[in-house]
Amino acid sequence: MSFFEENLPLMDRYLEAHASAEPELLRLLRRETYQKTTQPHMISGYQQGRFLSLISKIKRPKSILEIGTFTGYATLCLGEGLDPKGMIITLDVNEDLAYLPKSYFERSALSDQIDFRIQNALEYLDECDQTFDLVFIDADKENYVTYFKKIKERLNPGGLLIFDNVLWYGKVLESEPKLKSTKVIQELNELIARDESFENLILPLRDGIHLAVKL
Ligand SMILES: C[S@@+](CC[C@H](N)C(=O)[O-])C[C@H]1O[C@@H](n2cnc3c(N)ncnc32)[C@H](O)[C@@H]1O
DSSP states (O other): OOHHHHTHHHHHHHHHHTSOOOOHHHHHHHHHHHHHOSOGGGSOHHHHHHHHHHHHHHHOOSEEEEEOOTTSHHHHHHHTTOOTTOEEEEEESOSTTTHHHHHHHHHSTTTTTEEEEEOOHHHHHHHOOOOEEEEEEOSOGGGHHHHHHHHHTTEEEEEEEEEEOTTGGGGGGOSSOOSHHHHHHHHHHHHHHHOTTEEEEEEOSTTOEEEEEEO
């Protein structure tokens, strides 16, 4: 094990101590997510959340689409950079958990700008004719390639596409992947890298974030 790996928890604390603080509402949401959900690790969390917030503040999007709301943590982070007249549409299929993001959206300054829908993202994309400045995809890995193909046309020029978990806990390096999700994520990373209508980079932050700007 390398010096870096051995000191990972220490390093996480160091990184947190030397970056902007997490807003109080997000700290409470993170805590409640760990108390009340069975898979709390799905939350974007502090570091990735601050990254999404910064990216959104640089981009100042008027329209954001998020696939995979979960408890709404990333929605609120992305919302920090939203244009004052902008909207975020965020989609999830889990009706049972909807009370949690809803209550935090209502308590946030973005309550009028978040359109939270319980809807399957594939179904939504087949019906929607809207275009977006920023799209964050963080659900349903086996359909990542399908999402890329459908969203490509819905992204405005200069628009930013962000896929989460694109290193798939290191499984993207497997030469004979067993899981369908690994194969799909490998295909997605290839597809974006070869697509001349995008400029892209995979950031090794957390489980890997694929950033692609539409030219
Ligand atoms: C990893 S979590 C999202 C985490 C969230 N973006 C965050 O950063 O805190 C994935 C979520 O996607 C939802 N999901 C799974 N399949 C979906 C689909 N086809 N359409 C919309 N949401 C879906 C799940 O219910 C789950 O809440």
